[in-house]
Amino acid sequence: xxxxxxxxxxxxxxxxxxxxxxxxxxxxxxxxxxxxxxxxxxxxxxxxxxxxxxxxxxxxxxxxxxxxxxxxxxxxxxxxxxxxxxxxxxxxxxxxxxxxxxxxxxxxxxxxxxxxxxxxxxxxxxxxxxxxxxxxxxxxxxxxxxxxxxxxxxxxxxxxxxxxxxxxxxxxxxxxxxxxxxxxxxxxxxxx
Amino acid sequence: xxxxxxxxxxxxxxxxxxxxxxxxxxxxxxxxxxxxxxxxxxxxxxxxxxxxxxxxxxxxxxxxxxxxxxxxxxxxxxxxxxxxxxxxxxxxxxxxxxxxxxxxxxxxxxxxxxxxxxxxxxxxxxxxxxxxxxxxxxxxxxxxxxxxxxxxxxxxxxxxxxxxxxxxxxxxxxxxxxxxxxxxxxxxxxxxxxxxxxxxxxxxxxxxxxxxxxxxxxxxxx
Numbered sequence: 441x442x443x444x445x446x447x448x449x450x451x452x453x454x455x456x457x458x459x460x461x462x463x464x465x466x467x468x469x470x471x472x473x474x475x476x477x478x479x480x481x482x483x484x485x486x487x488x489x490x491x492x493x494x495x496x497x498x499x500x501x502x503x504x505x506x507x508x509x510x511x512x513x514x515x516x517x518x519x520x521x522x523x524x525x526x527x528x529x530x531x532x533x534x535x536x537x538x539x540x541x542x543x544x545x546x547x548x549x550x551x552x553x554x555x556x557x558x559x560x561x562x563x564x565x566x567x568x569x570x571x572x573x574x575x576x577x578x579x580x581x582x583x584x585x586x587x588x589x590x591x592x593x594x595x596x597x598x599x600x601x602x603x604x605x606x607x608x609x610x611x612x613x614x615x616x617x618x619x620x621x622x623x624x625x626x627x628x629x630x631x632x
Numbered sequence: 633x634x635x636x637x638x639x640x641x642x643x644x645x646x647x648x649x650x651x652x653x654x655x656x657x658x659x660x661x662x663x664x665x666x667x668x669x670x671x672x673x674x675x676x677x678x679x680x681x682x683x684x685x686x687x688x689x690x691x692x693x694x695x696x697x698x699x700x701x702x703x704x705x706x707x708x709x710x711x712x713x714x715x716x717x718x719x720x721x722x723x724x725x726x727x728x729x730x731x732x733x734x735x736x737x738x739x740x741x742x743x744x745x746x747x748x749x750x751x752x753x754x755x756x757x758x759x760x761x762x763x764x765x766x767x768x769x770x771x772x773x774x775x776x777x778x779x780x781x782x783x784x785x786x787x788x789x790x791x792x793x794x795x796x797x798x799x800x801x802x803x804x805x806x807x808x809x810x811x812x813x814x815x816x817x818x819x820x821x822x823x824x825x826x827x828x829x830x831x832x833x834x835x836x837x838x839x840x841x842x843x844x845x846x847x848x849x850x851x852x853x854x
Contacts, residue, residue: 447729454721458714462638467710478680482690482801581695582801595801597691599680602702 448625472502478599492585508566515555522551556626652837676706682811696797712778719767726763791816
């Protein structure tokens with residue numbers, strides 16, 4: 441993807457790779473590894489912990505993070521496919537149809553713009569999803585749960601809430617940085 | 633842990649570094665990334681499972697662990713390595729941009745030294761000197777910041793055997809025992825020492841670059 445990007449696009453690729461993917465794989469995954477085993481409720485009733493965990497974490501942070509990384513990186517493939525299609529067409533007709541298949545003009549510019557709008561859209565969608573699902577970007581130490589079969593309101597303790605919160609803020613910060621980079625690249629292409 | 637890709641990226645940077653830069657990269661790979669992946673991760677692998685508190689109260693262990701270890705050593709080291717390696721990307725991007733510009737000018741018909749383009753020897757001068765020097769400066773800053781964060785968060789570099797915890801819901805002051813404290817202290821001091829060595833190497837490289845440019849300037853004016 442790097443070959444067909446503008447200068448800002450290359451910075452975006454570097455940021456996504458270093459600060460998001462690498463941090464996810466190298467650090468974040470381990471924090472959420474045993475989240476269900478370490479989720480403890482102040483009760484011996486079997487099934488209560490399972491039900492409470494499922495109620496408070498419908499989709500785990502780490503899975504949402506992974507989905508976000510995948511969906512945000514995919515629109516860049518549109519550009520790669522379009523350039524490959526152009527090169528294929530040139531080969532098929534056996535003549536030079538384009539000055540340079542990788543040059544950003546005409547149809548390729550449209551593809552580029554669409555890919556940016558999609559990237560920005562997906563980033564915002566996931567940020568809103570995180571916010572709505574977990575009531576903000578905070579992770580509490582303690583949640584009170586009164587789902588069946590828990591007999592009454594039960595205290596449940598989340599493991600490593602501070603560490604998870606730090607990495608969540610890190611995720612939000614890099615997400616916003618990527619939105620800004622995408623917006624600036626979009627403006628640059630439009631003005632050009 | 634996918635450090636292999638980071639290794640490939642940084643390996644490309646090796647071509648455009650000074651000799652001290654190459655030594656820094658070697659130290660980074662062998663003594664930090666390799667040790668982190670091969671040894672340190674296993675030592676911290678069972679940290680919450682084996683963190684035991686002298687109470688049966690559910691939730692006390694979680695809360696105490698979170699209170700004493702807001703962010704684990706191993707995660708801090710991973711972040712430190714990522715942040716310290718990132719300035720090298722700046723240099724790689726600058727070199728790629730310079731090469732791209734040369735190719736573009738050559739394609740537009742300007743006279744370019746073809747031999748130099750073919751050999752691709754990049755000399756650290758002009759704007760690249762500034763990029764390279766600022767990348768070393770940022771490396772030093774990040775190293776220092778993380779070393780301070782470690783010191784501030786964990787009250788020094790020693791891992792205690794026993795911590796006393798009275799966070800709710802623990803009934804009163806409860807003894808909690810950290811797993812493998814001596815091994816963790818050993819690795820913390822080791823990583824600290826290697827961090828210090830990397831900082832010294834970066835400082836030396838910075839001085840070398842500054843002296844080199846200072847020696848060139850009087851030569852130009854004569």
